[in-house]
Amino acid sequence: MPIFRIHHITKYEYDRPVKESVNAIKIYPYQCPEQEILQHDLLITGHPDVQTFTDYWGNKTGDFNILSPHKALTIESKLLVRTIAPTQLQINFHSGFDELRQEMDGQLKMLELARPDMINTQGAVDNIRTIICQPGKSIAAVTEHCSEYIFKHFKYIKGITNIETTVDEILLHRAGVCQDFAHLMLHILRSAGIPCRYVSGYICPNKDGMRGEGATHAWVEVYIPGYGWAGIDPTNNVWVTNKHVKLSVGRHFRDCSPVKGSFKGPARQTLSVYVAVAYEDGNTFEELNNVHLQKENADDTPDVEDGTFAGQQ
Template identity: 40%
Template sequence: MATFFIKHITKYSYSNTVVDGANLIRLHPINDDYQKVVSHFISVTNNPLIETHIDFYNNKIGTFLITEPHDELSIISEVEIITTSRLFPEDITVVSKQWEDLKLRKYDADVIDFLKPTAFSGSNDVLNLIQSKKLTETTPFKAVLELCQYVYTHFNYLKGITNVNSTLDDVWNLKAGVCQDFTTILLQMVRMCGIPARYVSGYICPTDDISRGQGATHAWIEAYIPFYGWLGIDPTNNAIANENHVRLAVGRNYTDCSPVKGVFKGIVASNLFVKVEISTSKNTETSIPPPNTFTGSSTNNSYQRNLEHIQQQQQQQ
């Protein structure tokens, strides 16, 4: 069991004032048997009312409007959370029964969205890998660990080599990227093996053995293991996600889990600042976003622009 204090700062700075900002946030940690939210406070520029609802994948979503003119948008999420370790799957069930269970469940509502892989240039390579390693002859748990090991070993963790325009093919051919890229590749491989897998966004609380991905939101997968349930696997660190991984949202891909989306009225350029601070003790010092010292030239007004900024910021971590 561990307690973490997490502060997540997101700030957009605009080159001029904008109005009628409509925003969606996925910054509410999942609250279940393995992570208990002790307290959670979100503060936003102009203090708008944040309305919440539960989406199709059982994520808690916040939405708010800022109708007044503003030249910056600051979102600060502060969480105290207690995480609990979980037992790992035991290989006590006959292998054939586990694969049969996956076949029987493939149309179930809780897994059907997480089974279909995306066609890409590396599909034949992945299928050959699955066959050569005889992954369908071992347990699904061991198969997922084998694929995680493959991604960790054959892909280099390099910041800045990929961006929001990088495709699955690009990442496969580069054999490099950051947590989002590692996660996207492993999702495809696990699904091609016939095992449901979903994208997870959240935070990583670094240890001596787990260090990649700190400083921003992190990403990993959860694979469905028969007679066990969803198990988190972190290909960036070649680790099973446990009490040091704090989950924010799950979905089919990054788009289902992105922490901030928004639109506004105004023809402006924008910069983004993101910072995540994690501690095992409460920090009495106040961290605040930097002032609006906008530097930039491009102009845009769209949800896509804000989403691209978020992705680019995360992929530099």
């Protein structure tokens, strides 16, 4: 049962003072049996009151605002967490689509998580679905084959995509990062009628050399009949065990964005995201991303949005 110390800093800087910054944060560890929160400290510029609630998907969410003029906003999370998931999972590889339909019957959220979005290149997705969904295959086997297909046929390349990148564009590039591979896998599995959800968190493999180590990370959870939700990481083609720390879940990244919000003022902003993961053996992995922000409102007031999107590797 490894223990990880995770330090996550999101920092916005403005070229002139802004005011009335209103923000929502989802950087609280997800409450589940697979992880135990030993300590969590949250430090925010100006020490505002943070109102917390549980959102539609079960994520702990914090809302806060900073009304006075300011030229920087820093959100710092210090987390000590123990992961207690087994290293060897007992996933049900026997239940198939008949069992899935029975367990989904009448469950609105499950139906919502099994419905694909409309895209222009659905034909390409259907071709992949045909390859991975052979008759008689279990839900777990289809899931595993989907992860393997993405891992083998799509290149891991940083910097060619962003949070606005669509599944159509991912299929065109045949490349991306964890966020892209998660969105692609979600669309493929949902096209097969399998409920699945986006997961935001951290990957902490220490010396195993996994892609995305030490940064905010994204993967997929799939509902397997007779088992429940099982995490799988298409970026590394592995089932999720005790090397992943979960923050939030949702239908897409937008439901899980660690930081998003808005402010008033004609300022230009820069964003940097720092993540460090310290291991029990004393080894520490650090990563700093300077994010290029392009989105601006018509009145030249940019949104403070999706604070760690480029930190997800």
